[in-house]
Amino acid sequence: MHPVSKWPDGGGLSGAPEGRVRRNDCHGGDSVPSRVALVGAGRMGTPLCGRLVSAGHAVAVADLRSEREEAVRSLGADWAPSVTKAAVGADVLVTVVPGPDEAAAALPDAVFAALAPGAVWIDMTSNAPTAARALRERAGAHGVDVLEAPMGGGPDDAENGRLRLYVGGPADVLDRCRPLLEALTTPDRIRHMGGPGSGYTTKLLINLLWFGQATATAEALLLGRRAGIDLATLRDTLADSAAGSDFIRRDLTALFAGDYLRSYGLDRIHDQLTVITGEARDLGTPHEMADTVVRIHRLALERFGPVDGELLAVALLEEAAGTLLRP
Structure with missing residues (x-):
């Protein structure tokens, strides 16, 4: 059974042990569990959710398909009725959706505004550089740092920590987020390709x-x-x-x-x-x-x-x- 932590809205989420002060992995320091809002519980998002929960992170998942709730809860994550609800107080926002249109639709300004101060958005979608630029600018306007980390591999690779991540964004943000990304794959499979757009x-x-x-x-x-x-x-x-x-x-x-x-x-x-x-x-x-x-x-x-x-x-x-x- 996973330990339970409390989010700002009072919802119970599986994640960090009781009584421990939370710090965001993406903000450096020791590997203390983060509060993660995961958008997308499909063939890739679901196994990634399982790995994040197993690493001790408190995960809230949002997906348009309500039938995905049971699978998400079975992994020890919480189910949120909307992306904005999932994002409330989260240290890290992770998007794993099919493409640029879905990413744009899932991320109104209210989502970035709901995140914790100094939060990071990690987009693991196979996004388009031009389409993602507008989202990145909107995230930045709310003080949210951004990494892109589109994936190489399939659902089996996601489940077994064998994905390749092609990361674009500031090197210091990647360094702060490595503990969380290393819950998803091995360090040698995380490639920093350069600045924004290079990962996509x-x-x-x-x-x-x-x-x-x-x-x-x-x-x-x-x-x-x-x-x-x-x-x-x-x-x-x-x-x-x-x-x-x-x-x-x-x-x-x-x-x-x-x-x-x-x-x-x-x-x-x-x-x-x-x-x-x-x-x-x-x-x-x-x-x-x-x-x-x-x-x-x-x-x-x-x-x-x-x-x-x-x-x-x-x-x-x-x-x-x-x-x-x-x-």
């Missing part, structure tokens, strides 16, 4: 390269198969060559088994790819390859709709070739 951009660049590798690899395999090369032999040879990649060594196993990785929405993928190509246009860098990746995923979205499937663009290429990538 890094995550989007990783996505661009991964989805580009997926489509390029699928084209190569389809061509190799049509030329009469055994798929398993070709996969093993590519993996051990100068063209080898983590996608070939790790993710092709799922594809060869008919698994299109239905853990993320095709519409979200297309949106993120569009954001990073837009950033390339704004910054004046070449983006011909990126545009091709976006176009293929747009065609996949038109073909399959906004369903889950990180490799559905590969399914589109299989359809065009009239064959499946199965050994």
Whole structure:
């Protein structure tokens, strides 16, 4: 059973031991539990909630889906009827929502105003740098420090502390927040990428390269198969060559088994790819390859709709070739 602490509104929350003075991990000092407002109890937010509670933090969770309440309470966290209620007196606000629109909708000024003095907002959403800028400015107007920490990995990585965090923001704020972030993953998986916007951009660049590798690899395999090369032999040879990649060594196993990785929405993928190509246009860098990746995923979205499937663009290429990538 988790010890119970009291928040300013009197609601009981699992977290720090009774009788201990609270200090925010994000404000330095010893690792004393923080009061955390967590926004988003989905596939990623729920396991992150469990890790925060297990580390001794008092966590209040808000999510539009009331059916998530039971799962949240079973982890030892409190359920809040709104994001603003969750934020009251919190030292740290953590957002884990699907994208920029959801982040903007969840964070009116009242949320930042409700936080404790000197609080920190950590956005773990795969957000867009431009969209997040306005939120960051509004948070700053209320004296709230901001870190972005979009995640690399899936729900299993979140549950087992294997996420990669691509952090953007002031180095001193990251230093103050390391104890809390290290409840979510190991220190070597927390990468400080630079100032505001750099964390979001890094995550989007990783996505661009991964989805580009997926489509390029699928084209190569389809061509190799049509030329009469055994798929398993070709996969093993590519993996051990100068063209080898983590996608070939790790993710092709799922594809060869008919698994299109239905853990993320095709519409979200297309949106993120569009954001990073837009950033390339704004910054004046070449983006011909990126545009091709976006176009293929747009065609996949038109073909399959906004369903889950990180490799559905590969399914589109299989359809065009009239064959499946199965050994």
